[in-house]
Amino acid sequence: MSVEQKITASQACHIDGRAGYFRFRQAQLQGLYNLVSKNRDAFVAALRSDTQKNEFEAVLEVNLVLKQLRAGFEATAFDVLTARAKEQYLSGTVEAPQGTVLIVGHWTAPLDSVLGPLCAAITAGNVAVAVLPAPAMSTYELLIQLSPRQYDVEAYPVLLGTEAVINKALSFRFNSYYGTVTDHGLRQQLVTAATRADATIKVLPSATNIRKHNIAIVNKTIPESQLVQVAREVCRASFGCVGGQGLGHVSVVLVHGERHDAFSREMVRATRHLFPSSGRHAGMRDLCPLNVTETEISTLGAAVKEGNLVCGGEWDAATGWFAPTILENVNVKSSLLATPLAGPILPLVPFHSTEEAIRIAQDITGHNLAVFGTQKDKNYFTVALCPSRATTGCVLGDLVGLAPGPDNDRYPASLFTTITVLSEADASIKDLFPPYSAWQISLLDKILLPKSPKELKAKRPMHQSSVGRNFFLQGAMLSVVIIVSLLGAAGLVAYMFLK
Numbered sequence: 483m484s485v486e487q488k489i490t491a492s493q494a495c496h497i498d499g500r501a502g503y504f505r506f507r508q509a510q511l512q513g514l515y516n517l518v519s520k521n522r523d524a525f526v527a528a529l530r531s532d533t534q535k536n537e538f539e540a541v542l543e544v545n546l547v548l549k550q551l552r553a554g555f556e557a558t559a560f561d562v563l564t565a566r567a568k569e570q571y572l573s574g575t576v577e578a579p580q581g582t583v584l585i586v587g588h589w590t591a592p593l594d595s596v597l598g599p600l601c602a603a604i605t606a607g608n609v610a611v612a613v614l615p616a617p618a619m620s621t622y623e624l625l626i627q628l629s630p631r632q633y634d635v636e637a638y639p640v641l642l643g644t645e646a647v648i649n650k651a652l653s654f655r656f657n658s659y660y661g662t663v664t665d666h667g668l669r670q671q672l673v674t675a676a677t678r679a680d681a682t683i684k685v686l687p688s689a690t691n692i693r694k695h696n697i698a699i700v701n702k703t704i705p706e707s708q709l710v711q712v713a714r715e716v717c718r719a720s721f722g723c724v725g726g727q728g729l730g731h732v733s734v735v736l737v738h739g740e741r742h743d744a745f746s747r748e749m750v751r752a753t754r755h756l757f758p759s760s761g762r763h764a765g766m767r768d769l770c771p772l773n774v775t776e777t778e779i780s781t782l783g784a785a786v787k788e789g790n791l792v793c794g795g796e797w798d799a800a801t802g803w804f805a806p807t808i809l810e811n812v813n814v815k816s817s818l819l820a821t822p823l824a825g826p827i828l829p830l831v832p833f834h835s836t837e838e839a840i841r842i843a844q845d846i847t848g849h850n851l852a853v854f855g856t857q858k859d860k861n862y863f864t865v866a867l868c869p870s871r872a873t874t875g876c877v878l879g880d881l882v883g884l885a886p887g888p889d890n891d892r893y894p895a896s897l898f899t900t901i902t903v904l905s906e907a908d909a910s911i912k913d914l915f916p917p918y919s920a921w922q923i924s925l926l927d928k929i930l931l932p933k934s935p936k937e938l939k940a941k942r943p944m945h946q947s948s949v950g951r952n953f954f955l956q957g958a959m960l961s962v963v964i965i966v967s968l969l970g971a972a973g974l975v976a977y978m979f980l981k
Contacts, residue, residue: 485650488639489611493582493654495637496609506634510604511555513633514597518548521628525593528620533590547597554605581657583610586643586672588662592618595662600638608658611651613643659683697846699839699863700745701855702738709741712854713748714755720828721753721806734819734846735830736839742832746810749830750793753806785827788816794826814842836862 483491500506518525522544529540583603587596596612603610614622622642629635641647648668652675659676661684663669669685676683698716700709716735737745786795789809796805805826812818812829819831819842833839840863853863 485641485647488641489651489654491636492609492611492639495634496582500634501604501609501637502607507604507607508555510633510638511551511601514601514604515548515551515555517625517628517632518544518551518593518597521624522548524624525621528618528624529593531620532592532618543591543594547594550598550601554601581608583608583658583660584651584654584656584675585610585612586648586659586661586663586668587613587615587618589615589617591662592621596640599660603658603660604638609637611656612638612640613648613651614640616642616644618642655679655681657681659685661685696733697843698735699843699853699855699859700735700737700741701836701839701853701859702740703855703859704741706741706744709745709748710751713745713752715854716828717749717752717755717806721826733828735828736833736842737830738839739832739834742810742830746792746808746830749808749828753793753808782827785818788812788818789829814845819846839863 495501525544526540529543533540583599585596585599585603592614596614600610600612614625619642622640625640629640641651648671652671656675656679658681659672661669661672663672663685672683672685675681700712700716704712720733720735735745783797786807786809789812792808792810794805794807807827808830809818809827810830812831814831816829816831818827818829831842833842836859843863853859
C-alpha cells in the first residue's frame with residue numbers, strides 16, 4: 483500500500499468506530515506489548531544499530547516502552563485507562579475519543595518517541611499514523627516485519643519518516659498532531675498543519691534545547707584505546723542526546739592536555755559516524771534548536787570563531803539548520819563558557835591538572851557533571867565540587883533515577899552510580915567498568931519493568947491466605963507429634979506394667 487492508502491485506511495477505521503471499543507483498545511495494547519516483549523533482544527539490537535546506543539541505554543528504552551504498554555492493557559475500566567494515558571502524555575492524543583492522530587518520532591529514541599504517544603492515542607480511542615524517524619531503518623523494518631501478527635496495522639500504520647513521506651502525511655487532515663522534533667522547519671510544518679485543520683498539537687523539544695551547562699570531564703586516566711567510546715558517548719549527549727537519558731545535553735567538555743589532541747580526533751570520527759551525511763540528512767535536521775531566530779543564528783556563527791574549528795561550522799539562516807560543530811583549544815575566558823548556546827556547538831577546553839579542572843567547573847555554575855575516568859576520579863570530583871551548585875553524576879546517570887519504579891526506596895541510587903564508560907563499543911552491561919555485581923544486574927528488569935500482578939502474587943513472601951494455610955499445617959503437625967508421643971508413653975507404661 484502507498485502512503486496515501488495507509489493514511490486513508492487508518493482514518494476510515496475511526497469512521498467505522500472500531501477504535502472506540504474498550505476491548506479493542508486493550509487488545510491493541512496487549513498486541514504491542516507482546517510484539518516488543520517477545521522480541522526484546524531484536525529491538526535492543528535494532529536501537530543500537532540505528533542510534534549507536536550502548537546496551538544499557540537500548541535496554542532502558544525498550545523497558546520503558548513495555549512499562550507504558552503494560553499500564554495500558556492492565557487497566558480494568560475505561561476511566562482508569564484514560565487517566566493513565568493523561569498521566570503519561572498530557573496532549574490532544576488523550577481527549578477520548580478524538581479521531582486521528584499523527585505522531586512524529588525522534589531519531590534519538592525512535593521506539594519510545596513513537597510507541598509511547600501511540601499507547602496514549604490507543605487508550606483514548608484514537609486511530610493513529612506513526613512516523614518513525616528516517617535514520618531508524620532497522621527499528622522500522624523490525625516493526626513492519628512483526629506488526630501484522632500482533633495488532634491492527636490498518637488502524638495504526640507505521641511509516642518511515644523521509645521528507646517526502648512527512649510532506650505527504652501533512653497534506654492530510656488530522657485531529658491531533660504529536661511530535662518530538664527539534665527541526666525548525668518540521669516544527670513549523672506541524673504547527674501550520676494543525677492550524678489549518680483546527681486541531682490540537684503538542685511538539686516536545688528534545689534535550690538539545692536545554693539552555694544549561696552540562697559538563698563532561700575527560701581525564702588522562704582513560705587509555706587512548708578507549709577514547710573512541712567516550713567520544714561517541716559525548717557526541718550523542720551533545721549533538722543528539724538520548725531522549726533525556728544519561729547526561730542530556732553536554733555543552734562543555736574539559737579534556738586533560740595529554741588527551742586533548744587524541745580526543746579531538748576521535749570526536750570528529752564519532753560525529754561522522756553518528757551523522758554520515760554532511761548535507762541536510764534526516765538525522766542532521768533534528769539538530770536544529772526549536773526557537774531559533776536570526777539573532778541566535780548570528781550568535782552561533784560568531785561563536786565558531788572562538789576556537790580552532792575541527793568539524794562542522796556550516797549553517798543556513800533561512801532554514802535554521804546548523805551542522806554539528808566541534809571547537810578545540812577553547813580558552814577558559816571564552817563566551818562559550820559564560821553563556822550556554824541553543825545550538826550544536828561543542829567547545830573542548832584543555833586543562834592540565836585536576837585542580838584546574840575543578841576551578842573551571844566551579845566558575846560555570848548551574849550545571850550537571852559527568853566524569854570520564856576511574857572510580858577514583860569520579861569520587862574526587864564529586865567531593866571537590868560538592869560545595870558548589872553543581873550536581874554530580876556518572877555518564878549514564880543512575881539506574882533508579884532514570885526509571886522511576888516501585889523499588890526506588892529499597893534500592894537507593896548510590897548502588898548504581900559506579901558506571902563509567904571505559905568499555906569497548908560492543909561490550910555488554912556486565913562488562914562495564916567498574917562492573918555491576920550479579921545482583922545489581924538481576925535488578926535491571928525488576929526495576930525498569932515491574933512484574934504483572936500474577937507474578938508479584940506468586941513471589942509474595944507471605945500472602946494473607948498462605949498465613950492461615952501455614953498455621954493449619956503447623957497445627958496439624960503438632961497434633962500428630964502429640965498423639966505419637968502419647969501413644970509412645972502409653973506403650974511404655976503398658977510394657978512396664980506387664981513386665
